[in-house]
Amino acid sequence: MTTFAFRWQRVLLYAVLIIGSLLCLFPFYWLVRSSMMDLAQIFEMPPKWIPEPFVWRNFIEPFEQLPFGRYFLNTLIIVVGTLIGTLLSSTIAAYSFSRMKWVGRDKVFAILLTSMMLPFAVTLIPTFIGWQSLGLINSYAPLIVPAFFGGGVFNIFLLRQFYMTLPRELDEAVFVDGGNHFTIFTRIILPLSRSAVLVIGLFTFLNTWNDFMGPLVYLNDESKFTLAIGLQQFQGMYTAQWGVLMAASLIIVLPAILLFVIFQRYLIEGIALTGIKG
Structure with missing residues (x-):
């Protein structure tokens, strides 16, 4: 050429x-x-x-017409709680599926993967009835607590595949030195998987920050509304304040853009390192 x-x-x-x-x-x-x-x-x-x-x-209008500051605080509470729960449960579950041997491990993981095929609409009503029976409707519990029990099947799958790429000789060296699985997880796995964990954290932040359906289903009190629901109030059945709606949307999307700009290098690195290995 x-x-x-x-x-x-x-x-x-x-x-x-x-x-x-x-x-x-x-x-x-x-x-x-x-x-x-x-x-x-x-x-x-x-x-x-x-x-x-x-x-x-x-x-200025969004802050004068609605308690936008309160909506921001509500959203932040849900985001922080969900982020902590997702990172804790996903990393621990992924470690168990990738580095520990126990009876039925692969079968349980296969069943877990099948749950990804269930649409959100299928589980919405049973889940709502369950939270209603516990008396936790109109609270943040349905939006935060599930994150502490898995944090999303895809997150577990992604981290498991990454953990499996790490050499098992590291585990054996820790056992020889008298360590245990907790030592391996905290001293070896987590430091080496920082980029992959950061990817999970960023995706969780974006999904929770932009979530509309969850707060719409479980929250009834206006003082507990999130930013996503607050945006909807600028659009009525017969009219809409499009200029104010666009300005409020820009205010809401700026934190996500800023977060992406700051962690862009780590995000790309984490996606590149998170390979698919059987």
Whole structure:
């Protein structure tokens, strides 16, 4: 291949990547642009690409119309609780399935994987009835407690596959030195799987932060609502405050974007290292 042809291939590749990036970023641009417009500007045809004038009050309205600060605190409580429970239970369960030998281990893991095939809608009503019988509806328990009992089958599966790539000679060395499984888990496995655990943590944060269905089903008291439910209140049956809704959406999505920017390197590294090994 000549140098000229190679350069043209690279130019074509970069052009495709740039166009793809612009297409992916366009919805976010539209969100930012609409968050600074009033209703007339948003629906003006042909559309305006730059707000004129900039309606900065859209970013103040969510805090004046709704207890947005309270919604943020409620969401943070659920996110932190779910994150702690998921990381604890997923890492421990994955260690048990990958590094410990016990009767029926592989069969139990296979049954666990089959539960991933069940749609959320199938288990919604039985789960709701169960929490209702415990008298825990309109509390954060249904949203946080399940994280301490598995933290998601996919998380366990992902960590198990990663743990299995680590050499077992490390375990044997710890046993020779008089250590036990707790020593292996805390001193060997967790430090080596930091990137994989971080991936699980980031995915858990994003899923919990953006969760709408869970709080909608289990929370009835407005003082316990989350940010996702708060957004819905800007959209009524016959009308919607689109400018305020877009501004509130931008405020909510910024923490997730900031978190991704900060931990981007660790996220990519964790995804790359988390291989699939039988």
